[in-house]
Amino acid sequence: MSGLSLTEFVERPDPGGSAGRAIKVNANFFEITQLPNINVHHYDVTITPDVSPAVNRRIFEHMLVVYGSSELDDSRPVFDGRKNIFSPRVFPFDSKTFDITLPGDEVPQAVVPRRPPRAFKVKIKKASEINLEELHRFLNAESALSPNCLTAIMALDILIHHKPAMLYSSVGRSFFSPNGARPLSGGVEVWNGFYQSARPTLGRMLINLDVAATVYFQPGSLLELAVKILNYRHIGDLRRGLSDYDRGKLEKSLRGLLIKVTHRGDVRRSFKISKLTLTPASSTFFMKENTRTTVAAYFLQAYGRRLQYPFMPCVVTGKDVFLPMEICSVIEGQRHVKKLNETQTAEMIKFTCQPPQVRANKIKDGLQILNYHENEFLNDFGMRVANEMVQVDARVLPAPTISYHPSSRPATFVPRDGSWDLRGKRVTAGATLSSWGVVVFGTEQILSRASVGAFIRELIVTCVETGMKIPNKDPQVQYANPHGVIEDSLQNACTRARNAVGSQPQSQSQSQLLVCILPNKGVPLYAEIKRVGDTVIGIPTQCIQMAHTRDPKKNYCVNVCLKINVKLGGINAVLSPHQIPFLAEQPTILFGADVSHPSPGDTTRPSIASLVGSMDAKAAHYVATVRLQTARTEIIADLQGMVVELLRAFYETTRRRPQRILFYRDGVSEGQFVEVLHSEVASIRAACTSLWSNYEPTITFVVVQKRHHARFFPSRRDEGDAKGNCKAGTVVDTGIVHPFEFDFYLQSHASLQGTARPTHYHVLYDQNGFTSDGLQQFTYKLCHLYARCTRTVSLVPPAYYAHLVAARARFHFKGERWLDTESSQSNASESTYLAVKPELRRVMYFM
Known part of the structure; x- marks a missing residue:
């Protein structure tokens, strides 16, 4: 491989790493034991008028019934639902247009006039002929990934997806079934499904098969759905009528929801809801045969039906068609694409969280459902798939030695199973907290002063035991209205805290804090506290759930202490320099970058790009910067300016220029690798030369991916952890990785619940000459330095911190009204983004 230029990214520098204890793991990949040994014929298809992929598939299926034998020589082609058809045999034409008429809805003529059949034109044009020899050469690391190879892999993907997409609800590379659906709150339900994807690796193609789940609206009565959306107890609660707020929420x-009506027999026609009327059915008027009448009166006259809920608004469909909600039924199979609220998210996690062995068994169930061996489309193409998961070589990397303050017992230790505790230990560098206050958002009847005092005493004792210095052990406590003006409450608490110590501290950012006790987990209050603390007052805030204050637990207080210490500039734990020579030998900066996008369907909010950079040789102190950019743009628009800002901060902190840069980039999909490489590495380089003309540090750029479907299962029970997962530090860099590029999977954490998800690291650019062992071990060691907990984390900390910074920046919009987990759509355009105050920009306020 050494003499070939196979990729513009980084080629694997060696056959793979050797550090750690060698083990075998089962991975949820299934080998394609026989690829098609024929030329595959690719056709471009255009269907007019433009309709959804699901309707396109019905058109395609109908076309095969009508024209399959006469025009397509009995070929059994596969279709992606949009633009591509692949056939094992050549069609007897290069280009042809077919007229397809889908049958109309089967509706009794006496009930409603039959809807006219739907006519479509299907134009099919020869695009190319794919010889899989080029794919074989790519898999054997003999040639680069060419457009022909990409098309061949796409053809295999479409081949394995075609039949499930015809039978089930299809979303991307996954398909779902209502069988075994579980209801969530708010009128939605979780459907089980399976994900599958054709993946190239050295010498062979694999199918990555995993369980999947997504959320659909519950079918049936629209009124019952309304009850659940509004969180009412039962349908009788609707008799009170709807407030303006509830009507807007509903x-x-x-x-956009599709419904059918239930008052006209077996009518299969669907209607799309565009809005709700402002008035109830009893006073919503329309013209019928030159007579002005209400919806309720019309239904009584036309159908002899007296509405039970005339006080409910009507749904509006089409061009001013008013339908009472009680005669509407939600059609099954409509996906809920909006962001779930906090309760729904917790329920979803509970439903989808499965122990490793359960997940492995469900994946095997999926293999039975897919039944590759008897899939007539696969058989027609001559493709065969193994029915057992692949077993691959893996290694468990050794954990590093973690160091705390020399007075700790012990001061250094090697963690076991990815976690440890702080008993007998003191943080490496404890911050001083002299001026601080406590704000309780509630009344003394809800949480007494005695309870607050007891919790604060426990917190102080814990902080002092772990090495912080707290001269003021009697902070000012005040109560505030959680529904009042939060900014005024925090400003007042801040003033009282300063006055209590006689004068404002010299370094406000390092020695002042507001502890805020919250009545619940609601987002609006938390978001406003963070906005005010970060962008108005300029002091760190530490939020505490009221439930934790009534019976303060030592472990909880320890976790709060860890957060407070780093927010005030302290250092919790470090690794000795000889364990991380890449950081210690030369001035080196670690970057973590992420882009957070608005919720699906949100057309007004921007995307948020975040960048953090390490400021010391211990990878303990980070500084963050944020930019807003065009929504859903993945490339960081002002990366140059952001890197300049953090390089300047590094120089001002250390009086040295970084000679090496290691950049961990989160949130990039494979299809964006080339664009990100070209744009963002150039921006980093431009930032360096804009600061100092001859400044050219060596750069390594690594993409970090969590959104993938690779999972590992110990092949022997004694090689797993107590939960049945692979042990923390498990790394895989053979068998299921890229044929020749530098990537690996690292499961750096011990999962608390469910099946652990490894993180995929893919090196796009490397001037630092990393070996597989070098980058894998360095990344794993960093995962022990996440400041908020005493566990290894699943994501390398610079990328993790960047994610936290982007999430925090969502709260920095003045004028937002936070509902559940997202702001109201109507208010977004009126909100103003506020930057973090200068006092906080050099501390880890986002922790």
């Missing part, structure tokens, strides 16, 4: 949830 309209936002129902807009």
